[in-house]
Amino acid sequence: MVLAARVLIADANPVVRAGLTALLNEAPDIEVAATASDGREALQLTRLHAPDVILLDVRMPGVDGISALPHLVQLAPVLMLTYSQEVEVVRETLLLGAGGYLIHGEFTPEQLVGAVHDVRAGRAHLSPTAASAVLKALRASSHPQRSVAQSMEHHRLNRLEFGLSSREEEVMDLIASGMSNQQIAATCFISEKTVKNHINRIFAKLRSATRSEAIARWLGTARPGVAGHG
Numbered sequence: 001m002v003l004a005a006r007v008l009i010a011d012a013n014p015v016v017r018a019g020l021t022a023l024l025n026e027a028p029d030i031e032v033a034a035t036a037s038d039g040r041e042a043l044q045l046t047r048l049h050a051p052d053v054i055l056l057d058v059r060m061p062g063v064d065g066i067s068a069l070p071h072l073v074q075l076a077p078v079l080m081l082t083y084s085q086e087v088e089v090v091r092e093t094l095l096l097g098a099g100g101y102l103i104h105g106e107f108t109p110e111q112l113v114g115a116v117h118d119v120r121a122g123r124a125h126l127s128p129t130a131a132s133a134v135l136k137a138l139r140a141s142s143h144p145q146r147s148v149a150q151s152m153e154h155h156r157l158n159r160l161e162f163g164l165s166s167r168e169e170e171v172m173d174l175i176a177s178g179m180s181n182q183q184i185a186a187t188c189f190i191s192e193k194t195v196k197n198h199i200n201r202i203f204a205k206l207r208s209a210t211r212s213e214a215i216a217r218w219l220g221t222a223r224p225g226v227a228g229h230g
Contacts, residue, residue, distance in 0.1 A: 005120050006033040008051040010042035010068075011081070012060040016104075020055065020081070020112075027113045037061075039068025046075045053120050056098070058082040058089055066092060073097035079119040081112075090133040100125035106186075128179060128187040135177035139219075162205045162217075171198045172206075176215045 007024055009032060011017050017035045024030045033049040036042035039056075040063040046054060054076050058065040065080065066089070072078050073096065080093050080101040090101050099119040102112065106127040115125040126134065164172060167188075174184045181199070185192045208214035 004029050004031045005052045005116055006031050006049070007053050007055060007116060008032075008034050008036065008042065008046055008049060008076075009055045009081075010036040010039065010060070010065065011055070011057040012037055013057075016057075023109050023112065024116070026109070030113060030116060039063030039065055039072075042068055043071055043075075046072060051076050053116050054078045055081040055116075058084040058093070066096070069093060069096045069098060077119045077122070079115055079125065085129050085133065087133040087136050090130050091137040094134065099123075101130035102127045103129050126178070128174075128183050131177040131179050131183070132174070135173070164202060164205055168198055168202050168205070171195065172202050172214070172218050175199070175202075175211060176218055 007030055009017050009020050009024075011020070014037070017037075021032045021035060024032050033051045034045040036045050038060040042054065042056065043063075054072055056065045056069065056072065056078050058080065059082070065082070069078060077099045078097065080090075080098045081104070082102075083104050084090075085103055093101060099122070100115055102115055102125070106129060107115065118125040170188065171184060174187060179187065181192050181195045185195045188195070203209065203214055206214045206217045208217055
């Protein structure tokens with residue numbers, strides 16, 4: 001029998017703490033072990049209760065989430081759970097060791113439960129906006145000298161080369177960010193069936209048979225001579 005995942009919730013807002021506690025305690029395989037109002041309390045309670053996963057907000061009075069994060073990840077896997085959508089915040093928390101990043105309003109109760117189990121098992125879990133932020137950060141680090149105008153020109157040349165529509169380009173960017181079909185559907189407000197139709201057309205235009213192959217072509221990292229099958 002698999003033991004329930006014991007969770008510690010660290011958030012400055014008592015309403016958020018109470019809501020998350022009630023939601024997670026409804027799950028048969030999750031137990032909220034403790035709640036904290038700032039990073040210092042989170043560290044103390046983590047040492048006391050030894051949770052399996054920590055849900056951590058970014059902005060808290062006193063010791064904030066980012067300051068506490070390097071210490072907390074030494075004790076348990078951390079899932080950021082916050083309203084903060086800034087690219088640099090997402091990037092910094094992941095570099096500091098967070099195992100996932102969820103933004104309030106972008107997940108269902110079932111997806112939150114799934115994220116807790118993913119992070120506990122060492123699988124990264126990002127909500128759509130956080131995944132897009134990671135993609136932006138990766139592109140910026142891969143092309144540190146590329147200006148906004150150059151980035152726009154790169155996309156224009158991609159459209160000319162591959163013949164993607166603006167919607168297909170949007171979907172391809174989301175694929176490159178690592179999103180699933182379900183996440184793309186939610187982000188674009190379209191059905192999963194429509195997403196699959198877009199992807200089929202995109203793969204045909206990019207002459208790619210797999211997601212990784214399409215991403216390599218789209219980002220310009222495909223090796224010469226490595227062609228997809230139409």
